[in-house]
Amino acid sequence: xxxxxxxxxxxxxxxxxxxxxxxxxxxxxxxxxxxxxxxxxxxxxxxxxxxxxxxxxxxxxxxxxxxxxxxxxxxxxxxxxxxxxxxxxxxxxxxxxxxxxxxxxxxxxxxxxxxxxxxxxxxxxxxxxxxxxxxxxxxxxxxxxxxxxxxxxxxxxxxxxxxxxxxxxxxxxxxxxxxxxxxxxxxxxxxxxxxxxxxxxxxxxxxxxxxxxxxxxxxxxxxxxxxxxxxxxxxxxxxxxxxxxxxxxx
Amino acid sequence: xxxxxxxxxxxxxxxxxxxxxxxxxxxxxxxxxxxxxxxxxxxxxxxxxxxxxxxxxxxxxxxxxxxxxxxxxxxxxxxxxxxxxxxxxxxxxxxxxxxxxxxxxxxxxxxxxxxxxxxxxxxxxxxxxxxxxxxxxxxxxxxxxxxxxxxxxxxxxxxxxxxxxxxxxxxxxxxxxxxxxxxxxxxxxxxxxxxxxxxxxxxxxxxxxxxxxxxxxxxxxxxxxxxxxxxxxxxxxxxxxxxxxxxxxx
DNA sequence: TCGTTCATAAGTGTGTCCACGTTTTACTGC
DNA sequence: GCAGTAAAACGTGGACACACTTATGAACGA
Numbered sequence: 177x178x179x180x181x182x183x184x185x186x187x188x189x190x191x192x193x194x195x196x197x198x199x200x201x202x203x204x205x206x207x208x209x210x211x212x213x214x215x216x217x218x219x220x221x222x223x224x225x226x227x228x229x230x231x232x233x234x235x236x237x238x239x240x241x242x243x244x245x246x247x248x249x250x251x252x253x254x255x256x257x258x259x260x261x262x263x264x265x266x267x268x269x270x271x272x273x274x275x276x277x278x279x280x281x282x283x284x285x286x287x288x289x290x291x292x293x294x295x296x297x298x299x300x301x302x303x304x305x306x307x308x309x310x311x312x313x314x315x316x317x318x319x320x321x322x323x324x325x326x327x328x329x330x331x332x333x334x335x336x337x338x339x340x341x342x343x344x345x346x347x348x349x350x351x352x353x354x355x356x357x358x359x360x361x362x363x364x365x366x367x368x369x370x371x372x373x374x375x376x377x378x379x380x381x382x383x384x385x386x387x388x389x390x391x392x393x394x395x396x397x398x399x400x401x402x403x404x405x406x407x408x409x410x411x412x413x414x415x416x417x418x419x420x421x422x423x424x425x426x
Numbered sequence: 427x428x429x430x431x432x433x434x435x436x437x438x439x440x441x442x443x444x445x446x447x448x449x450x451x452x453x454x455x456x457x458x459x460x461x462x463x464x465x466x467x468x469x470x471x472x473x474x475x476x477x478x479x480x481x482x483x484x485x486x487x488x489x490x491x492x493x494x495x496x497x498x499x500x501x502x503x504x505x506x507x508x509x510x511x512x513x514x515x516x517x518x519x520x521x522x523x524x525x526x527x528x529x530x531x532x533x534x535x536x537x538x539x540x541x542x543x544x545x546x547x548x549x550x551x552x553x554x555x556x557x558x559x560x561x562x563x564x565x566x567x568x569x570x571x572x573x574x575x576x577x578x579x580x581x582x583x584x585x586x587x588x589x590x591x592x593x594x595x596x597x598x599x600x601x602x603x604x605x606x607x608x609x610x611x612x613x614x615x616x617x618x619x620x621x622x623x624x625x626x627x628x629x630x631x632x633x634x635x636x637x638x639x640x641x642x643x644x645x646x647x648x649x650x651x652x653x654x655x656x657x658x659x660x661x662x663x664x665x666x667x668x669x670x671x672x673x674x675x676x
Numbered sequence: 677t678c679g680t681t682c683a684t685a686a687g688t689g690t691g692t693c694c695a696c697g698t699t700t701t702a703c704t705g706c
Numbered sequence: 707g708c709a710g711t712a713a714a715a716c717g718t719g720g721a722c723a724c725a726c727t728t729a730t731g732a733a734c735g736a
Contacts, residue, residue, distance in 0.1 A: 275587040282528045337525040
């Protein structure tokens with residue numbers, strides 16, 4: 177287990193820039209990315225001791241990082257039973273999707289008002305990077321960059337509370353995508369991201385909002401939120417058997 | 427300083443029910459209430475050691491509580507320099523006010539859809555309690571209960587992410603009220619709260635939303651967000667002198 | 677000579693780690 | 707299948723080191 181974690185987190189797949197700041201941030205960011213890039217599957221146990229060994233820090237640091245992640249609902253902290261990567265339920269996924277519609281609408285409108293040309297250029301670069309990741313098959317980094325796009329949008333909105341909320345929502349959405357996205361359909365959101373940026377650049381608020389809403393619709397439709405993918409609910413998993421039996425009986 | 431804190435937090439002014447749950451929660455709730463009830467002014471330093479002595483727990487517990495409060499933006503955690511009660515700036519206050527409009531609208535609509543009669547009765551009780559506090563001059567508890575009202579509303583909305591966000595926004599709003607509310611006008615929101623509950627009870631969504639928006643308007647107008655009350659901006663503080671001098675020169 | 681400023685040093689308080697107690701969990705034997 | 711035991715992991719408290727703050731004193735300038 178210890179070795180598995182080591183291997184997963186160690187393989188910093190993308191040679192992302194060396195993290196600056198304190199140890200906390202470093203640990204936090206590494207675990208965060210590993211989760212969003214699906215190198216750590218939902219439900220994986222995150223042992224404090226194992227992580228401490230991996231990062232070469234004491235459990236105190238790990239604890240703080242896990243606490244932060246728990247606050248963003250990315251990991252679940254079970255008292256006396258350690259931390260696990262969160263497994264958003266279908267109901268949670270629906271609530272998050274709803275909340276995002278509320279927030280993204282407001283953010284989009286604000287972004288149209290406040291975006292600077294520099295920021296827009298930045299966003300375009302980000303989308304290109306995202307596309308590159310999907311093109312070369314790096315789905316994990318793609319999902320992360322896709323989330324980054326929505327985060328940068330929130331940054332342009334110039335509203336700190338909304339930005340914080342968005343961060344939590346985007347993280348959880350990435351987790352949901354990791355868990356529920358149907359395998360065959362690829363997650364190619366970069367095209368819609370591009371259109372959105374164009375609308376913002378033209379200061380077309382109505383169109384930008386409309387594009388954003390459609391974009392969120394597409395994200396939802398790519399997921400099979402209608403039925404639980406692989407839950408622990410045995411009744412749901414074997415519901416077809418029950419249906420069949422009832423049919424036979426009738 | 428140690429003694430001051432002891433005195434402030436110890437005087438559990440309102441004989442609120444004995445906190446249940448773990449030590450963390452107890453410490454968190456006590457500090458939280460002390461801040462919202464203005465027994466701890468914005469800017470007050472929160473020494474870990476002093477708090478540990480007051481609550482009879484080690485710094486580990488205090489640290490966790492402070493970390494939670496920091497996540498809700500109620501206290502500010504300055505690296506290597508300890509924690510202080512947050513002092514929302516005017517700009518932050520405006521952003522929070524904006525974010526609340528977005529969230530409260532959504533919450534109100536959801537509450538109209540989902541509220542049970544039991545929950546509504548609960549809310550009515552809460553408003554009566556709030557009114558009682560203001561009537562007997564307990565402004566601190568009044569502000570807290572007023573916040574509790576908006577939190578219960580979010581609970582009725584049945585959306586966990588929105589509830590979490592609302593919790594952070596309400597806390598910060600209480601802090602802002604504590605800091606910026608003009609002294610003469612009393613904070614008597616219970617009447618509007620009552621009307622709001624009635625509209626929800628009658629499932630009148632349009633009216634409920636309208637009432638909520640007006641309510642938020644009133645909250646804003648009670649504050650003097652136009653000019654910073656007691657900021658560190660010397661130019662703003664002595665602007666009248668500058669005006670006078672210019673007048674004399676012209 | 678007085679006031680200001682910079683440097684140095686003491687003191688307070690946070691950052692980190694480690695060890696112990698307790699809970700949980702897994703395994704083994706009945 | 708159940709109970710008991712052992713191992714692993716988490717919860718908590720305390721200790722030490724380091725960073726920051728504050729106070730004291732000396733040097734410079736007015």
